[in-house]
Amino acid sequence: MRAQSSRPPQAAAPGSAEPAPTGCLLALLTGPPDHDAGFMAEMSALASADGLQVVGWISQDRLLPEPSTYFGRGKVEEIRAEMERVGVDLLLVGGELTAAQCSRLEDQIDGRVIDRTELILDIFAQRARSAEGRLQVEVAQLRWRIPRLRGLGTHLSRLGGGIGTRGPGETKLESDRRAIMRRLRVLEARLGPVALRRRTARLGRPYPQVALLGYTNAGKTTLLRRLAEDVPAGxxxxxxxxxPLTRAVHLPSGHQILLTDTVGFVRDLPHTLVAAFRATLEEVRQADVWIKLFDGVGDPIDRQERAIDQVLTEIQAEDRPTLRVVTKADLTDVSGDADLIQISAQSGLGLSVLLDALDRAVAASWEEAEWLIPFRRGDLLAHLHRAARVVAEAHDEHGTMVRAAVTPAVRAYLEGELSRDA
Ligand SMILES: Nc1nc2c(ncn2[C@@H]2O[C@H](COP(=O)(O)OP(=O)(O)OP(=O)(O)O)[C@@H](O)[C@H]2O)c(=O)[nH]1
Ligand SMILES: [Mg+2]
Known part of the structure; x- marks a missing residue:
């Protein structure tokens, strides 16, 4: 019986700081409508992002996975032979396997199987830096692992229930499971306050919020870096x-917004991951305006948009005013869709058009209201001028009567401050 899954060991190449990539065979179904050449390229890119090197690939043209081993019986044999031929014992599957499919497939090829979900989880685990990011990834990994715990338990289930099934194996499996559940409770208890701290930090001085949504590697960070200060290079x-990285951006109207660059998407972002990244994706749900940023040299735009929309549906985000923007226009021409704003964060092309459109989109999400601001709260008046559109202003002996268009978050902040001050 193989040990419970863990990352394949990566031997360091002599004289190099980077670990040598681990060779693997890629196997995938080509039948599903989604599994086109772009899907295959994305799988290879994901593999190399995780330090794996795809040394060969095998496909099976079927629409749905074979229920028991994902690939059909003959194909499994072919995969086993090919792995032997190219000398790897790691199989990367371009899809999501059930726990049972995975363990049966591992038994039949006599090697380790990693599916797309585990691969993405592993990349996330390596990239997470903040306390919140690490907690979220660990929660996702543990949730993913629970149904995949293997021990003598699988043995016992083959024997059937009844007398003799309460052996030490089952006890071990149960105690592993209990340990994971305990750890999950600890992590979830820690995540709450972290998310709350971030939310409070964000709401300290609210400005209209704009979120960048797009594929990983589309160019979100590069765009934020173009528009704001103190952003690391993409x-x-x-x-x-x-x-999530949030920075102030000044619009041509003189208003200020907060632009947030957040986690990138891929097709079929694993459900466990989206669920675990709820706190991060909350930035997206809270935004007043969305910028869907498409990679001009990536998948077809409708494909990229479907992947974005899928995540938006999954996190139950309600529709926002949205700008559809395609970037890397220095490399490609995607004119044709009048609805798309073409930019290049690299060359600066189209950025003024984008900022004007952003000004309009932000203003469209505002509502007008009126407040009396006491003279001693000049800071609130100054904030309104940066974060809202002031329509009218009049002074009397009590303070300044202001009529302005604001976002709901700015309004809530202002009214909170005024009532505290009263
Ligand atoms: N030629 C060109 N390259 C660009 C442009 N914008 C970004 N890139 C390149 O695309 C790559 C990815 O850019 P990032 O800004 O890191 O992409 P991202 O969307 O933040 O990716 P994740 O953080 O992985 O989600 C980098 O190598 C950038 O230099 C552009 O307008 N033109
Ligand atoms: Mg980025």
Missing amino acids: EDRLFATLD
Whole structure:
């Protein structure tokens, strides 16, 4: 019986700081409508992001996985032979396997199987930096692991229930499971306060919030860096950014917004991951405006948009005013769709058009209201001028009567301050 799954060991190449990539065979179904050439390229990119090197691949043209071993019986044999031929004992599957499919497949190929979900979880685990990011990834990994715990338990289930099934194996499995559940409770208890701290930090001085949504490697961080100060450079690797990064951006109207770059998406982002990244994705749910950023040299735009929309549905985000933007226009021409704003964060092309459109989109999410601001709260008046559109202003002996268009968050902040001050 093989030990419970863990990352394949990676031997360090002599004289190099980077561990040598571990060779693997990629196997995938080509039948599902989604599994086109782009899907295959993405699998290879994900593999190399995780330090794996795809040394060969095998496909099976079927629409649905074979219930028992994911691939059909003959194909499994072919995979086993090919792994032997190319000398690898790791199989990367371009899809999501059930726990049972995974363990049966491992037994039949006599090697280790990693599916797409485990691969993505592993990349996230390596990239997470902030306390919150690490907690979220660990929760996702533990939730993923629970149904995959293997011990003598699988043995026992083959024997059937009844007398003799309460052996030491089952006890071990049960205690492993209990240990994981305990750890999950600890992690979830820690996550609450972390998320709350971040939320409070964000709401300290609210400005209209804009969230960047797009594939990993689309160019979100590079765009934020163009528009704001103190942003680290984007990187040519998948899931470079995991922790949300929020910066002030000044619009042509003179208003200020907060632009948030958050975790990138891929097709079929694993459910466990989306669920675990709820706190991070909360930034997206709270935003007043969304920018969907498409990679001009990536998958077809409708494909990228479907992947974004899928996550939005999963986190139950309600529709926002949205700008659809395609970047890397220095490399490609995607004109044709009048609805798309073309930019290049690299060359600066189209950025003024984007900022004007952003000004309009932000203003569209505002509502007008009126307040009396006492003279001693000049700071609130100054804040309104940066974070809202002031329509009218009049002074009397009590203070300044202001009429302005604001976002709900700015309004809530202002009214909170005024009532505390009263
Ligand atoms: N030619 C060109 N390259 C770009 C442009 N914008 C970004 N890139 C490159 O694309 C790669 C990915 O950019 P990032 O900004 O890191 O992408 P991201 O969307 O933040 O990716 P994740 O953090 O992984 O989600 C980097 O190598 C960038 O230099 C652009 O407008 N033109
Ligand atoms: Mg990034």
